[in-house]
Amino acid sequence: MSTSTLIVMVLYLAVVWGLLALATWHLSKTADKNCGTLGDQDLDDMPQYAQPVAQR
Amino acid sequence: MSTAHKGGREVFAGRSMFIFAAIGSAIGLGNIWRFPYVSYDNGGGAFLFPYVIALLTAGVPVLILDYVLGHRFRGSAPLVWRRISPKTEAIGWVQVGITFIIAVYYCVILAWAAMYTWYSVRLSWTDDPEAFFLNTFLHADTESLNSVQFIWPIAIVLLVVWLALTAVMTLGIRKGMGGLSSIFVPILIVLFLILVVRALFLPGAATGLEAFFTPQWSSLLDPKVWMAAYGQIFYSLAIAFGIMMTQASYLKRRSNLSGLGAVVGLSNSAFEVLAGIGVFATLGFMAANQGVPVDDVVSSGIGLAFIAFPTIINSMPGGPLFGILFFGSLFIAGFTSLVTIVEVVVSAVQDKFAMPRKRAAILVCIACAAPSLIFFPVTTGLATLDIVDKFVNVTGIVFIALTSIVVAGWGLKRFPELRAHVNAVSSLQLGVWWDFSLKILTPIVLGVTFVLEVLALVRDGYEGYAPSKIFVFGWLMAIILYVSAFLLSRVSWPSKTIVDGPPNGDFGIPLTGKGAPFGAHLDRPHETANQRRERLGLGSALHGEMSED
Numbered sequence: 001m002s003t004s005t006l007i008v009m010v011l012y013l014a015v016v017w018g019l020l021a022l023a024t025w026h027l028s029k030t031a032d033k034n035c036g037t038l039g040d041q042d043l044d045d046m047p048q049y050a051q052p053v054a055q056r
Numbered sequence: 057m058s059t060a061h062k063g064g065r066e067v068f069a070g071r072s073m074f075i076f077a078a079i080g081s082a083i084g085l086g087n088i089w090r091f092p093y094v095s096y097d098n099g100g101g102a103f104l105f106p107y108v109i110a111l112l113t114a115g116v117p118v119l120i121l122d123y124v125l126g127h128r129f130r131g132s133a134p135l136v137w138r139r140i141s142p143k144t145e146a147i148g149w150v151q152v153g154i155t156f157i158i159a160v161y162y163c164v165i166l167a168w169a170a171m172y173t174w175y176s177v178r179l180s181w182t183d184d185p186e187a188f189f190l191n192t193f194l195h196a197d198t199e200s201l202n203s204v205q206f207i208w209p210i211a212i213v214l215l216v217v218w219l220a221l222t223a224v225m226t227l228g229i230r231k232g233m234g235g236l237s238s239i240f241v242p243i244l245i246v247l248f249l250i251l252v253v254r255a256l257f258l259p260g261a262a263t264g265l266e267a268f269f270t271p272q273w274s275s276l277l278d279p280k281v282w283m284a285a286y287g288q289i290f291y292s293l294a295i296a297f298g299i300m301m302t303q304a305s306y307l308k309r310r311s312n313l314s315g316l317g318a319v320v321g322l323s324n325s326a327f328e329v330l331a332g333i334g335v336f337a338t339l340g341f342m343a344a345n346q347g348v349p350v351d352d353v354v355s356s357g358i359g360l361a362f363i364a365f366p367t368i369i370n371s372m373p374g375g376p377l378f379g380i381l382f383f384g385s386l387f388i389a390g391f392t393s394l395v396t397i398v399e400v401v402v403s404a405v406q407d408k409f410a411m412p413r414k415r416a417a418i419l420v421c422i423a424c425a426a427p428s429l430i431f432f433p434v435t436t437g438l439a440t441l442d443i444v445d446k447f448v449n450v451t452g453i454v455f456i457a458l459t460s461i462v463v464a465g466w467g468l469k470r471f472p473e474l475r476a477h478v479n480a481v482s483s484l485q486l487g488v489w490w491d492f493s494l495k496i497l498t499p500i501v502l503g504v505t506f507v508l509e510v511l512a513l514v515r516d517g518y519e520g521y522a523p524s525k526i527f528v529f530g531w532l533m534a535i536i537l538y539v540s541a542f543l544l545s546r547v548s549w550p551s552k553t554i555v556d557g558p559p560n561g562d563f564g565i566p567l568t569g570k571g572a573p574f575g576a577h578l579d580r581p582h583e584t585a586n587q588r589r590e591r592l593g594l595g596s597a598l599h600g601e602m603s604e605d
Binding site for chain 2: 002004006008009011013015016019020024030032035036037038043045047048049050051
């Protein structure tokens with residue numbers, strides 16, 4: 001294999017598998033219960049519908 | 057009773073079960089037999105750039121769109137679209153119709169793969185795998201409109217596959233789809249890793265990899281290469297036709313949607329890059345063995361799996377074991393995908409007709425198995441499959457993906473609301489780039505693809521098949537698909553089904569665009585779920601779904 005092909009192959013694997021490793025690591029560091037802008041809020045203690053609207 | 061209104065919608069046991077089910081769905085036959093050729097044919101190593109850009113700008117965003125629709129509106133595809141707006145239910149039924157058609161022919165390929173796994177033991181395809189596949193195995197007839205000459209060995213194995221699938225579907229989400237994927241996806245990955253490592257040690261493997269990864273940088277200036285990258289991402293991820301949406305409807309209410317989307321999308325790509333290495337290392341061996349360039353032996357799809365690979369296995373040390381690994385992987389990858397494909401239909405029938413899980417699963421599997429057993433294990437089966445696959449992709453998947461994105465984004469203006477929902481429960485926050493990707497970039501790519509593909513079908517036909525056959529199994533099938541979807545959308549929902557807006561609260565995010573009203577089914581929509589339970593004495597069960605424990 002030529003050097004440029006070898007570099008592209010390593011780059012290909014590093015990008016795709018590297019991004020997967022990064023995404024998996026990130027997901028493993030987060031807990032579903034307190035993710036996002038809702039934070040620790042309990043959905044059952046929030047109004048079920050913040051602003052019910054009529055059909056448009 | 058239907059899970060939509062009895063308060064018993066099933067949920068996945070946990071995050072990992074969902075991930076395995078989603079990966080099992082995304083990783084299918086296309087990863088193994090389509091990606092390697094598409095990548096090779098569109099710039100080799102240089103294809104990495106359009107491919108990764110397509111994944112990040114369209115693949116993952118549309119996957120997250122599927123997830124948020126299923127998660128927010130918690131239902132089968134037709135129920136999700138009905139809850140979005142009374143005018144959009146038919147979109148969901150088209151998605152159900154597409155998965156129904158795919159299930160009908162996809163299962164046949166699994167039957168072939170199962171039979172070839174067994175044939176690998178004795179290399180039953182003899183010295184001429186092409187003649188064996190087309191003549192001895194399929195008795196292929198590409199001329200007739202439809203044959204009634206059954207190939208009984210295929211019909212019997214196909215029936216067994218349908219029976220196995222029915223058994224899995226009756227078990228429900230946790231024990232069926234979730235349990236199956238949690239066992240078979242790791243097995244698939246291990247089998248495929250063994251296959252790839254074996255392929256890398258074959259004589260000529262380096263030549264194959266050289267052909268696969270050699271970058272042709274000039275191809276990056278070719279728009280067709282970019283279209284191929286977006287096309288591969290769409291077909292491969294199984295997005296925008298109900299599968300991922302249905303799966304997300306079984307997620308717990310607090311689920312990290314964007315985090316899950318990134319992991320599932322990238323897992324799919326990681327697997328297909330691995331498949332590319334395995335396939336091209338093997339093709340390199342074939343080329344070296346025949347003393348020809350790799351270019352002369354490259355193929356894709358059914359030809360790659362059932363003709364090229366048996367040819368390679370014939371001349372390979374330890375060929376039978378390699379064959380078992382390859383066709384076994386193909387079968388498992390296909391079966392885990394098929395379960396999630398059929399789930400779209402089962403879930404819709406359950407919701408629309410208030411049917412118990414087992415009855416809906418058995419009914420749907422019989423409805424899919426009947427045309428599958430009538431039209432495909434016959435001498436015209438290969439040609440019929442080829443035409444149906446092409447038309448369902450172009451007139452079904454591409455068109456409905458485009459329609460659903462345009463309707464939700466441009467027509468109903470719901471993307472800001474959906475983005476806010478994702479951000480409410482997810483660690484990776486979406487910006488306006490998500491709206492841009494979905495409203496501008498993806499429709500352009502899908503629109504151009506659809507127009508070019510339809511023009512080509514109208515102008516040139518397809519693969520030289522007779523116009524009558526293309527009309528019956530292509531255009532007529534597409535017409536039946538859309539008319540059936542419209543008619544089903546006119547059927548009333550069970551009286552107790554919540555049909556307007558998200559059924560279990562809006563997560564603090566109100567309706568910001570056009571569509572069905574939120575909370576119209578409640579007498580006091582501002583009340584919290586706990587207050588409602590206390591007032592009505594509903595106990596600890598969550599409103600609208602079963603316990604998440």
